[in-house]
Amino acid sequence: MLPDSFWRIIRVGLVGLVLAAAAAGLVLGDAWLWVAVEWSPPAYTEFYARGGFDTSTVVALLGAALVKAVLLWMILRTPAPGPLDRRAKALRRLLYLAVAYTLVLWYPIALLPDAVDAAFQLALWTAVDALYLLVIRWRSRMLRAAAGAMFAVELAGMADELLDELDLPELGSGGIVELGLILGGVAATIITVVGQRRDGRWSRGTQAAGWLSVGVYALVIPLNFFFGRVSSGNLAMVVMMDAVWLVSTVWIAATARELPAEGRPADLPPARRRVIRVAVAAVAVLPIIALIHPEQTPHLTYTGWSMDCYDRPSFGDLKPAERDAEFLCRARSTEGGVPPMFPDSLSDQQILAHGRALCRTEGRDGQKAILTRAGSARPAWGADPWDLVYVCPEIVGATHPELLRSTAETEAANAAYLAEENAKCRDPWPRTKGVVQATAKYFLFVDGDPGYLVHDPKDGAADEAAEQAMEKVYDDSTLIGVAGSAVLIGHVEDVVDLCLAVKAFRAAPPLRTAGWDQVNEVPIVSRSGRLTVPEMGEDGEVGAGAPMPNLAIAGKGRYRLRVYVRVDDAGEEQHLVVVFPGASRKRLKLKP
Incomplete structure (x- = not known):
């Protein structure tokens, strides 16, 4: 085992490097700040923020740098001394491999085909879960059996992802199956923390880190689909959640550190427990607070890449409350490689207001003027009535009543028209x-x-x-x-x-x-x-x-x-x- 002094040098050096790099990023530019905080190549910056970072994103990156520095300090603590049997040694090495993957190895593996990454994760956690069953003293056959079942569900989710990457038939289809596999992974974490408590080797701090990682899952799962819609317009949330994810790595590192049966760490002092409670509350509350934007911040319900925009329902098929969303889909659509009617820099409310102004404007010249002021990439095209009908049906419907029909009504009208025309022959x-x-x-x-x-x-x-x-x-x-x-x-x-x-x-x-x-x-x-x-x-x-x-x-x-x-x-x-x-x-x- 490496000496304590060596671990201390590594801790101080890496944590100091993170903080110094984040401070330098304020001077050297967005790309440097991104690398310093997110630990990913500067090319990723172009994917997330092509126009550069706004003030809220810079503040979020600096806050994330502090959070990551604290969590990295906890991850790099010296392993507890004490004898380990063959299985415990193997488990400690695999857990530290998982930590290294999260911090460093993910990038070189990401350069390989996605199937390689999925296969690596499946192999690693299959071995870890098997050793968990053998190393943790569950003190109950029922609890060990339940742990085995939850680990199996967790590994099934990883296997399903591997099958998807290999373009092979998956274990199940649909959001319900996917959600079930994700919840199985959460349950595996919960039951592992319960096993650690019954075992007695792991401190309350390690167990608290385990419960914090469960809290992160509980936060991310219900917001997952919402994230898919707002991430392109809310980079600060992406940065924050990336930092919070390190809590799970803290728990994995602490689990590996405290594996020896002898020299069990003492319970945390009351002050440290209060800090942990505050951390748990922060994980639960701060991301939700971050979702509340000031009124001037663009609120993006749909973007040109949103999955919900692939369908093109007719006006008559939608409820009144759904029609604004359909117009937003069409206004931001890049289908067919054409530029969108409005840029993503405009909020939903601004686009809807511009849409209603287009309805009241006569002629292409008037529409062109409105679209030019809105920053449209194609102002000369104007706006078509089959798009505008969703925001002003009373205006468009007066001249194009056929656009107010539902799909069934359109099909019936077409059939009647064909029958009438055919009858003339x-x-x-x-x-x-x-x-x-x-x-x-x-x-x-x-x-x-x-x-x-x-x-x-x-x-x-x-x-x-x-x-x-x-x-x-x-x-x-x-x-x-x-x-x-x-x-x-x-x-x-x-x-x-x-x-x-x-x-x-x-x-x-x-x-x-x-x-x-x-x-x-x-x-x-x-x-x-x-x-x-x-x-x-x-x-x-x-x-x-x-x-x-x-x-x-x-x-x-x-x-x-x-x-x-x-x-x-x-x-x-x-x-x-x-x-x-x-x-x-x-x-x-x-x-x-």
């Missing part, structure tokens, strides 16, 4: 029934769409065939592009939708070109036994407004595709697509 050959047939409105892109596909969606080269057909659609006046299993049929008028009827026959039907402006026939092949027209997808913008049948009624093989096109007096365009088996590869212009 009639079968042009009502007396000639195909083996399969359908009539519906086909919706094109508003900004211009070359036409619609008849294709084999199961063909392995379906996308390539569709691209080739699109390239060929303007090769001649028929506006029909042919490429193997895909035929792109263009529209002759500048329309955004057209009436489309499709029919499949077992043999070529009569031409019946009367009443049609154009009639053309082209080859098409089905490699999978399917030929169909794309239906309108979930985006509700492009495709047929009703289910389209499989036109390859004879299975795999070659077919002929005849296209009838006409435009009525009202400018409405109507198409009839007829498909039947045929081996010919000729293109026929049947009319005009």
Whole structure:
């Protein structure tokens, strides 16, 4: 064992270095202050505070430096003298390894893959928990069995984290399972402190450190999800909690220090006990006090990275109290790599006020002026009504009532609209029934769409065939592009939708070109036994407004595709697509 004088030199040197480095950080800048207090590389500063530290963060860092110096002084106390058996020696070495990991080793291990860190933690604490069961004198079989069960739950949580890092199936999914595993770790700490009390070797100070570490867990677990929302805007809280976490390291170091059975330390004097009680109260109260911000401090409920902002609920699906939060999500969103509407430096209240001002402003120029004053990175974009409806439904709803609907109402309205539009399209050959047939409105892109596909969606080269057909659609006046299993049929008028009827026959039907402006026939092949027209997808913008049948009624093989096109007096365009088996590869212009 190292001599007491050596331990004393280490204690004085390291604690003095922490305090001196923190003082130097005030002069040398934020990066130095961060390294001195947080014991992590200066690159981490950019992650937490890209614009530099504010006054509250600097004060928190100086306070954390003092707290860490005191706790480090307690961690580096000289190990108690006395004989140790083989198991106790192994436990002491492993506990000091855990202390070294928390203070120093975490950084070089963090440079390795995350799975290595998780595996190291699991191996270390598996050995420590096994030795706890063997070294601590529990004086009760039931208590030892309970300790074994809690240690197993604690290790299960570490194993679950390792499985997650290895992208393997985890032990359980969902917040309930995760919370249960975390509580199991807390219970393992509690029962270990109880075992230390029954054993008799550990002083009241060590036991108090154990209960303090339980208090830290009790503080962090309920605030964990809240931390995920405020940490980006509340760096002082992150610094404070990082310092408080060292209490657990104090307990681990004290446990290792007092392992010898002989020379049990004397109980703490009354003054020291009062100091410990004050420390327990501080751990419980100070972080909660730190959550109370002055009114001028930005309050950030949601940021661009918040998990709660990934869903995009409709206005009608939200309760009135939830609508402001949805606007905050959208206002700070960076989805798609675009800059947010408002910067994170603005509080929730400021963003909501700017949002309501945008509602009352007419024209993009007025919106641009408001966004510029707010420090927006994209003021020229203005604000869209589907975002503003959450803060001023009475204004937006007057001109866009559809934005007030719920998801169910929107789906019902879309279905009613499609049914109404489909009803406007009639079968042009009502007396000639195909083996399969359908009539519906086909919706094109508003900004211009070359036409619609008849294709084999199961063909392995379906996308390539569709691209080739699109390239060929303007090769001649028929506006029909042919490429193997895909035929792109263009529209002759500048329309955004057209009436489309499709029919499949077992043999070529009569031409019946009367009443049609154009009639053309082209080859098409089905490699999978399917030929169909794309239906309108979930985006509700492009495709047929009703289910389209499989036109390859004879299975795999070659077919002929005849296209009838006409435009009525009202400018409405109507198409009839007829498909039947045929081996010919000729293109026929049947009319005009």
